[in-house]
Amino acid sequence: MNHFPRWAWAPFAVGIAFLAVPIAAMFARVPWSQLPALLASDRSRDALRLSLVTCFSTTILVLVLGVPLALVIARSSLRWVRWMRTLVTVPMVLPPVVAGLALLVALGRRGLIGSHLSAWGIDIGFTTTAVVIAQTFVALPYLVVSLEGALRSAGARYEAVAANLGASPSRVFWHVTVPIAAPAIASGTALSFARALGEFGATLTFAGSLQGTTRTLPLEIYLLRESDSDLALALSVVLIAVAIIIVAISTKLSSRPSLRAPSIASDGGLTHV
Amino acid sequence: MSSSRENYRENFLEISAQVSSRHADLNLSVARGQVVAVVGPNGAGKSTLLQLVAGSLRPTSGRVSMLGRELSSKSTHVPPHKRTVSYVEQRALLFPHLNVLDNVAFGPRSRGAGKRAARERALAELTATGLAEFASRKPDQLSGGQAQRASIARALAIDPDLLLFDEPFAALDVSVTPAVRSLLRGRLSGSDQTALIVTHELLDVVALADVIALVEDGRVVACGPVAELCANPPTRFMAEFVGVNLLHGVARGAGSIELEPGVELYGLALHGLEPDGAHIGAPARATFGPDAVSLHTSAVGGSPRNHLRATITHIEPRGAVVSVTLECAGQRLRAHVTPEAVAELDLLPGREVIAAIKASSVSLFAGPHKP
Numbered sequence: 001m002n003h004f005p006r007w008a009w010a011p012f013a014v015g016i017a018f019l020a021v022p023i024a025a026m027f028a029r030v031p032w033s034q035l036p037a038l039l040a041s042d043r044s045r046d047a048l049r050l051s052l053v054t055c056f057s058t059t060i061l062v063l064v065l066g067v068p069l070a071l072v073i074a075r076s077s078l079r080w081v082r083w084m085r086t087l088v089t090v091p092m093v094l095p096p097v098v099a100g101l102a103l104l105v106a107l108g109r110r111g112l113i114g115s116h117l118s119a120w121g122i123d124i125g126f127t128t129t130a131v132v133i134a135q136t137f138v139a140l141p142y143l144v145v146s147l148e149g150a151l152r153s154a155g156a157r158y159e160a161v162a163a164n165l166g167a168s169p170s171r172v173f174w175h176v177t178v179p180i181a182a183p184a185i186a187s188g189t190a191l192s193f194a195r196a197l198g199e200f201g202a203t204l205t206f207a208g209s210l211q212g213t214t215r216t217l218p219l220e221i222y223l224l225r226e227s228d229s230d231l232a233l234a235l236s237v238v239l240i241a242v243a244i245i246i247v248a249i250s251t252k253l254s255s256r257p258s259l260r261a262p263s264i265a266s267d268g269g270l271t272h273v
Numbered sequence: 274m275s276s277s278r279e280n281y282r283e284n285f286l287e288i289s290a291q292v293s294s295r296h297a298d299l300n301l302s303v304a305r306g307q308v309v310a311v312v313g314p315n316g317a318g319k320s321t322l323l324q325l326v327a328g329s330l331r332p333t334s335g336r337v338s339m340l341g342r343e344l345s346s347k348s349t350h351v352p353p354h355k356r357t358v359s360y361v362e363q364r365a366l367l368f369p370h371l372n373v374l375d376n377v378a379f380g381p382r383s384r385g386a387g388k389r390a391a392r393e394r395a396l397a398e399l400t401a402t403g404l405a406e407f408a409s410r411k412p413d414q415l416s417g418g419q420a421q422r423a424s425i426a427r428a429l430a431i432d433p434d435l436l437l438f439d440e441p442f443a444a445l446d447v448s449v450t451p452a453v454r455s456l457l458r459g460r461l462s463g464s465d466q467t468a469l470i471v472t473h474e475l476l477d478v479v480a481l482a483d484v485i486a487l488v489e490d491g492r493v494v495a496c497g498p499v500a501e502l503c504a505n506p507p508t509r510f511m512a513e514f515v516g517v518n519l520l521h522g523v524a525r526g527a528g529s530i531e532l533e534p535g536v537e538l539y540g541l542a543l544h545g546l547e548p549d550g551a552h553i554g555a556p557a558r559a560t561f562g563p564d565a566v567s568l569h570t571s572a573v574g575g576s577p578r579n580h581l582r583a584t585i586t587h588i589e590p591r592g593a594v595v596s597v598t599l600e601c602a603g604q605r606l607r608a609h610v611t612p613e614a615v616a617e618l619d620l621l622p623g624r625e626v627i628a629a630i631k632a633s634s635v636s637l638f639a640g641p642h643k644p
Binding site for chain 1: 353368371
């Protein structure tokens with residue numbers, strides 16, 4: 001028995017078509033035979049390399065900052081920390097261009113902090129570092145929000161047990177909190193990585209578009225869309241492939257056996273649902 | 274206040290602490306090797322007591338000390354991981370990402386033992402608990418009883434100076450509770466292990482504990498040997514816990530107390546009621562089992578000397594008998610009668626009856642009046 005009205009199939013079909021047709025259309029237009037040659041070109045190799053380097057740097061930064069940040073928000077009973085929880089979600093709803101502008105005003109050459117850094121000879125704006133900062137700014141909330149929810153629902157009981165057994169707070173963190181939250185950390189990281197990979201507006205505003213330095217895949221695709229649409233499509237295929245891989249990994253990890261019954265994990269068909 | 278070595282042999286654990294947010298003012302001292310059953314109504318402060326000792330709660334004022342060492346006071350608070358106290362909860366809470374052996378080895382590892390030494394210790398503990406064959410299993414492959422046994426093994430593996438149990442059998446299937454209880458009994462008796470056990474089961478108290486600490490309204494209202502508190506329950510809760518009726522009154526002669534003017538209860542004088550009548554007018558208590566009470570709808574003659582007018586407030590089947598709660602002279606008492614009697618006498622809540630109580634089954638004590 002289906003527990004929904006039969007007419008729901010109509011919006012279902014329209015919705016699926018709406019999502020699938022543009023992607024299918026793109027795949028139909030991609031010059032598959034020239035794909036290796038296109039991807040080997042200078043412009044695409046620069047963009048690919050830059051996106052890879054910045055996204056991995058961003059991911060590491062997101063993990064280092066985000067996991068402890070989520071833990072403090074989930075566990076602290078201080079009132080102002082609870083306010084921080086709301087603050088963390090702001091970059092998620094902020095238009096990326098506005099995020100880039102905010103970063104420019106803060107860290108740009110004439111920005112609030114940037115002007116002081118400039119005096120020390122450190123210029124962040126329009127460098128690869130700026131790309132990483134822009135990506136981290138928009139991607140960090142994705143890990144924090146999903147991990148914070150998971151930590152909150154897992155509760156602090158295991159941590160209290162570990163403390164009573166003699167584990168110091170740091171040992172509790174590494175040997176209890178992190179392993180138990182591992183699936184949530186993994187899927188949150190995958191989300192952040194995907195968000196960083198697709199980052200466009202904040203990067204363009206704060207870091208600009210210099211080939212090999214700040215011009216990541218999405219920026220390159222945007223520039224090439226009219227002048228060399230074949231290359232733009234080839235690079236889009238790469239982004240789609242990476243996105244599919246990330247979704248697959250994240251689904252697989254979030255159904256890992258550590259927190260669930262083994263019978264669920266051994267069901268091989270689950271990941272493609 | 275000096276804590277010489279001689280002193281803390283006697284006073285192994287000393288609690289004299291207040292927690293203002295929970296309206297708790299708890300005083301308790303425990304000797305080495307004692308197993309203390311902490312009993313009391315829900316929300317009375319039993320868990321607060323355990324948390325103060327475990328270190329997860331810091332007292333607003335007062336102090337907690339163990340082995341002469343100050344654990345909590347105005348100036349110090351030793352965090353849980355630096356105390357040698359193990360805590361077993363209702364739920365086993367085995368770490369889901371570790372197998373059973375590594376769960377038990379977690380404590381020794383955290384306290385500085387090498388990997389191999391910790392695993393050896395864990396295996397020894399699992400063997401003693403009858404779980405050696407499950408060492409490589411993940412917690413979700415254990416039954417509830419096995420998991421709780423593993424969590425007891427984990428608590429013991431750190432050689433705690435003090436073990437805390439918060440209703441350790443409450444979440445277990447009734448069919449496995451006896452096995453886990455007897456395991457715990459085996460590990461506690463004959464050792465020098467000191468433990469506090471919060472429980473709602475008289476059987477746990479009788480099987481495991483030497484001493485009862487009765488906690489009510491945020492205070493330890495009584496603390497003494499199990500036999501003493503069970504035989505002479507100081508409060509209504511304790512009387513119900515033991516399964517007897519407790520009525521308060523004023524001593525009349527050597528063999529009776531007055532529940533309210535004109536209502537007397539006869540029984541056998543025990544503690545503190547002297548035959549010379551010196552105690553007359555002093556507060557006194559009577560206890561008797563629910564089986565000693567029979568109910569009648571009209572006045573009866575015969576041997577029982579006590580005929581009390583009472584009103585039925587509640588009727589509840591309990592196995593083979595029916596438990597009838599009555600109000601008598603402004604107090605509550607319980608009678609166990611047969612289902613046939615309930616039908617025959619047409620007993621219903623609100624009905625007035627006469628409760629006949631055999632005087633030979635009533636024990637009288639001198640004691641303070643507790644409303």
